Amino acid sequence: METVLEIEDLKKYYGRQGNQTKALDGITLQVMEGEFLGIMGSSGSGKSTLLNCIATVIEPSSGKIMMKGTEIHSLKGKKLAAYRGREIGYLFQNFELIDNLTGRENIMLPMSLHNVSDKESSKRLSRLASYLEITDVLDKFPSQMSGGQKQRVAAARALIMDPGIILADEPTGALDSRNAKTLMKKLAGLNQDENATILMVTHDSNAASYCKRILFIQDGRIFHELRRDTPDETQQEFYDRILKVMSQLGGGSANVL
Numbered sequence: 001m002e003t004v005l006e007i008e009d010l011k012k013y014y015g016r017q018g019n020q021t022k023a024l025d026g027i028t029l030q031v032m033e034g035e036f037l038g039i040m041g042s043s044g045s046g047k048s049t050l051l052n053c054i055a056t057v058i059e060p061s062s063g064k065i066m067m068k069g070t071e072i073h074s075l076k077g078k079k080l081a082a083y084r085g086r087e088i089g090y091l092f093q094n095f096e097l098i099d100n101l102t103g104r105e106n107i108m109l110p111m112s113l114h115n116v117s118d119k120e121s122s123k124r125l126s127r128l129a130s131y132l133e134i135t136d137v138l139d140k141f142p143s144q145m146s147g148g149q150k151q152r153v154a155a156a157r158a159l160i161m162d163p164g165i166i167l168a169d170e171p172t173g174a175l176d177s178r179n180a181k182t183l184m185k186k187l188a189g190l191n192q193d194e195n196a197t198i199l200m201v202t203h204d205s206n207a208a209s210y211c212k213r214i215l216f217i218q219d220g221r222i223f224h225e226l227r228r229d230t231p232d233e234t235q236q237e238f239y240d241r242i243l244k245v246m247s248q249l250g251g252g253s254a255n256v257l
C-alpha cells in the first residue's frame with residue numbers, strides 16, 4: 001500500500017515568543033492509500049490548524065508535509081494550483097456551495113477549472129450523483145436543497161476530480177443525526193468500494209466510528225491512536241472505545257491509556 005500523505009514533526013506556533021500558542025507541537029503521521037483516518041480532539045487542540053496546513057491555507061512554522069513524496073510547501077504556481085485542485089478534495093462543515101450555481105454546476109466547477117473533457121466529467125458526475133442519491137437535485141440551487149442534500153452535493157464536488165485525498169472538516173457538524181448517518185455511510189462506502197482515501201476531523205464520536213483508525217490530539221500533539229479491529233469488532237464496540245477516550249479527553253486527563 002502506498003503512502004499518500006506523510007507529515008513529519010509538524011509545528012505551528014502562533015504569536016511571538018513569550019506569548020505563543022503551540023497549535024501544532026510536533027505532529028508526525030502517515031496516511032496510506034485507501035485509509036479512512038479520523039482526527040479527534042477537544043476544542044482548540046489543533047485539528048483545524050492541521051487540516052489547513054495540509055490544504056496549504058496556512059504555512060507551518062516547521063516540519064514537513066509530503067503528498068505522494070512531494071513536499072507541498074515547496075510548490076509554487078501551476079504545481080501548487082494542481083495540488084490544491086487535483087490532489088485534495090475538501091469537504092467543509094458548512095458545505096460552501098456557491099448559491100447562484102445549480103448542484104450540477106457546483107460539482108462540475110473543479111472539472112471546468114482544470115480542463116477535464118466533458119465526456120469524462122459527465123460520466124463521473126452521473127456515477128457519483130447516483131451513488132450519493134443527488135440525481136434529483138442536480139438542477140436545483142443550494143437554497144432549494146435540504147442540508148443533507150447540500151452536503152452530499154459538496155461531497156460529489158470534493159470527489160469529482162478523483163483526488164489523492166479527501167480532507168473533511170467536521171462534515172457532519174451542520175447535519176441532523178439522520179443525515180449525518182447517511183453521509184457517513186456514503187463516505188465509508190466510497191472508502192470501501194472505491195478505495196477513496198479520507199482524512200476527517202470530527203468531534204462526533206458517531207461519525208468517527210465509521211473510520212478505520214483515529215488519532216486523538218491534545219495541545220497540538222498526538223496522544224493516542226485507536227484502530228478498528230475489523231472484521232471482529234462491531235461499529236458499536238468501536239464507538240464505545242472512542243467514547244471512552246473522548247470522555248477522558250473532556251475531563252482534561254491525558255493519562256487514560
Ligand SMILES: Nc1ncnc2c1ncn2[C@@H]1O[C@H](COP(=O)(O)OP(=O)(O)OP(=O)(O)O)[C@@H](O)[C@H]1O
Nearest residue numbers: 014015021023041042043044045046047048049050
Ligand atoms: N490565527 C490564529 N492566531 C492565534 N492563535 C490561533 C490562530 N488560529 C488558531 N489559534 C489557536 O491555536 C489553537 C488550535 O486551534 P485550532 O483551530 O486548530 O483548534 P481546533 O482543534 O480545530 O478547535 P475547534 O474544535 O474548536 O475548531 C487554539 O488554541 C487557537 O486559539
